Amino acid sequence: MATNKPKMEGEVFYPSDEIIAQANLKDWDVTAKAALKDPQAFWATEAENLEWFEKWDQVLDDSKPPFYKWFVGGKVNITHNAVDRHLKTFRKNKLALIWESEDGKTDRTFSYYALNREVSRMANIIKAMGIGKGDRVTIYMGRIPEIVFAMLACAKIGAIHSVVFGGFSVDALAGRIADSESKLVITCDGSYQNGKLVELKKIVDESLKHCPSVENVIVVKRTGQEIFMEPGRDHWFHDLCALPIANGKCATEVMDAEDPLFILYTSGSTGKPKAILHTHGGYMVGTYATLKYVFDLKDEDRFWCTADPGWITGHSYLVYGPLINGATAFMFEGGPAYPYPNRWWQLIERYGISIFYTAPTAIRALMRFGEAWPNKHDLSSLRLLGTVGEPINPEAWKWFYRVIGKEKCPIMDTWWQTETGGFMITPTPVVPLKPGSGTRPFFGQDAEIVDEQGKPVADGEEGYLVLKNPWPSMLRTIFGDDERYVSQYWSKYPGKYMTGDSARRDKDGYYWIIGRVDDVIKVSGHRLGTAEIESALITHPAVAESAAIGLAHEVKGQAITCYVQLKPGFAPSEELSEELRQHVSKHLGPIARPEEVKFIDKLPKTRSGKIMRRVLKARAQGLPEGDLSTLEE
């Protein structure tokens, strides 16, 4: 145990002397204080560690808030820093990516040298399809190495990637392709989920009936089942690879720091999903620095982030962050418990994973199978653990700490969002931990908890979490909708970024996230919007109107309950309820499948016609229904 322990309230886990001794950054307070005093200086120093084709003239342009610009005038490319620059060093022959298939029969490894060839080949193919700077490309694949190549290849030639999670289905995919006006889709024939085949290409075919912008589809062969190929539109990746243009050399495009890198759709409080836009320069510096400090990356590390590249966690900390840092990233095609609940522990042992970053829901699910499963494996390679996606309950935290980390691995509970691009409230390995708290804001950031009017609340009291300082990896806008960007994030508390979360801060300055205050539901850490679920339900002939809410669930954190008002001529039944659950799963995706569909005669609404989901939620929980003065008669 460390000798200099500050006195703190509640249950505190102090970093060991061993952890402090090996940490790259030992003095959190000094760095935090300096960074808060001059955030631009902190970020400029971080940016200088990376390679720029031309240096920036201005670190931050805040002349037109909330349209902040970072590293203005700088010329850069994120793929240059994630791949190209390592080829000049010993990392050329270091493993960049290790992959194992769900069935455990195949592993594939790529050195930085090999990664560059794969990315370049893919980039040449995409370019040959007429894709260039600023064009959008939708990527819809399983967790296989080609998804990483596709993302980096788009970035390399200046195209904007839009990855859609492979667990989404037709409605979600079609909506995202159409909104982004992608000309190219990159997909696979299928993917595996717990031994079952997911027919990705079939879902693409269905979706493209509604997406006239798409000219070409590249199909990577993964599962090998028979699929439909539309002549002239669909191309097998392996056929394209045989063409002379598909060689392993491709120049990296020079981009402005503020040029778009990707869009990623995420659910907001109302309406259709928002296309969150991130840029080459700021996002690169943000993911680089946050990962380096929080997970204390060393060249010997093997870093495993279990997230799918279809979510921001996969973008920032499976693909970009580790590679920019020159780390070895591990990627696994499957999930935690197939075929047995020791699958992940087996992989940690097999590959000597030293840093393991996952979600509370997975920990809770695996906890239920008992300690015997992890105890079968040698987990001594682990040095640091991490969680993300939702608040972690102290019971799951302690299990993770004791059973997986053997009480020697600090847990980095990282709070952030699709919009923030990187960690915002997070410990580093030398920070004393309290189970369930993400501790304090990251370097350069200042968070506040405010009331409805925007006035800071007293420590210990619950309020709305806002961020006060701009940061490099912040979203720049909602693609194609600047107005919505302003109204969604910057209007309620002018000058401050509204996170959509409620939180409280304790006497030690530690932040405790309580949950979303809008219509976002976090199912197993996946972010879903009530509006998306309701629009899927409404396409069923029996449904007149519906409302979706999130209710507490032991493993998933939250699960979806839907209330459905039927059209005349339809009667409630068990079968219809099941049919509607299936309907959502088929249209939106299995991750959005409601736990329950209940029938209701009339949905509670305000006089102006807005559904009062909070009333439904209170009723379901047997809680007081609150202020009903606006409820329609």
Ligand code: WT7
């Ligand atoms: C929302 C953002 C960015 C990572 C994946 C989720 C919740 C995220 C934590 C955490 C408590 C958390 C918040 C946030 N959340 N991390 N460590 N503790 N809550 O990204 O899908 O954009 O969701 O996830 O509610 O607002 P996302």
